[in-house]
Amino acid sequence: MDNLTAEDYLNQQTALEEEAKELMPWDPKTCTYSIGPLKQQVYACLTHDNIGICYSCSIRCHTSCEIVELFTKRHFTCDCGTEKDKRIDSKSSNSKCEIRQNKECDIAAVDNIYGHNFQGLFCDCSKEYDPESPSVMIQCIMGLACGEDWYHDHCIMGYTDEELKDVARKSEDDKSENSPDGFPSLESFDSFICWKCVSRYNYYFQKIMSNELANDIISCTIDHDKSSHFINEHGKREKIDSDIQFSIFLKEDYGNGLEKLKDSITDHKDKLYIFLTELVPFLIKDEDLYEPPTEEDDSILDIISKSLSSSMTTSDIVLGTTALNKLQSKLKEFLKPFAEKGEVVKEEDISSFFHSSN
Ligand SMILES: [Zn+2]
Ligand SMILES: [Zn+2]
Ligand SMILES: [Zn+2]
Ligand SMILES: [Zn+2]
Ligand SMILES: [Zn+2]
Incomplete structure (x- = not known):
């Protein structure tokens, strides 16, 4: 942060937003558990016993887990916050799924099928997915x-x-x-x-x-x-x-x-x-593919602020606890003069901005 110009910072923010939008085209607001078995995008959590979770839970609940995207599976029910989910909730609230806010573990679906995809392995050769491979x-x-x-x-x-x-x-x-x-x-x-x-x-x-x-x-x-x-x-x-x-x-x-x-x-x-x-x-006639609601423009910033707070260790900057979506435009205003003059933004500038905004 020390040697970042305001322009760098803003560019970085925009790039981050774009990247996040590409990775998360939908609004991660809804856990599909309560809808029941669905043909949907499934993500395996290798950190938590290779359970299968829905799109939103892969972003909101298993944020720092090792996740493998499995693309679509038919007739699958989200395992997040069920008795299969051994995630230890480090937060003070003891809800099992961040989205459903259930206090007790829900009953896991009995008819989910778990192949080796849930261990991150694919094909008869049991290999991890290699995006570089020429194979289709x-x-x-x-x-x-x-x-x-x-x-x-x-x-x-x-x-x-x-x-x-x-x-x-x-x-x-x-x-x-x-x-x-x-x-x-x-x-x-x-x-x-x-x-x-x-x-x-x-x-x-x-x-x-x-x-x-x-x-x-x-x-x-x-x-x-x-x-x-x-x-x-x-x-x-x-x-x-x-x-x-x-x-x-x-x-x-x-x-x-x-x-x-x-x-x-x-x-x-x-x-x-x-x-x-x-x-x-x-x-x-194939089952309809469930698609999560599409992203609303401002909530993406909320997600960014959440991921920043979990990945950022620079404790002086209070990005973590502040809702970045509300601050984003104010921050841009604040940084504009720095950008125009090509001045370097120092950590204390950002820090004082966040403190004055609270
Ligand atoms: Zn879910
Ligand atoms: Zn997990
Ligand atoms: Zn969840
Ligand atoms: Zn087959
Ligand atoms: Zn193979």
């Missing part, structure tokens, strides 16, 4: 066997990690699509069902693939076996290679296709009919 990662839309896991393109094709360096990729320079040779192009399919889920429900998928509506539903299948790399364009698989596990790539309008297929089954005790209506109704 795809989430399994079915998820009943894999917990809606995310997979590397090369892992879908059965390449082990050691073989990865030898994997021929379609293009070295096109960052948007750099999948291994033989991997379906990203425009050619809408969704993906992993080989684990296909294998577990093999009976049903065989029925779907041999149905005349298969062409409306399935874009292609791809073997989870690097030695075969077999891609079947229309999902009509022969039974001869039933030993080899394979993934299914679904066409854009697969939901309608599956619905037609379902409607064509007149016997409602038919196993495939029950499968489609009871086990995977979300493949016909």
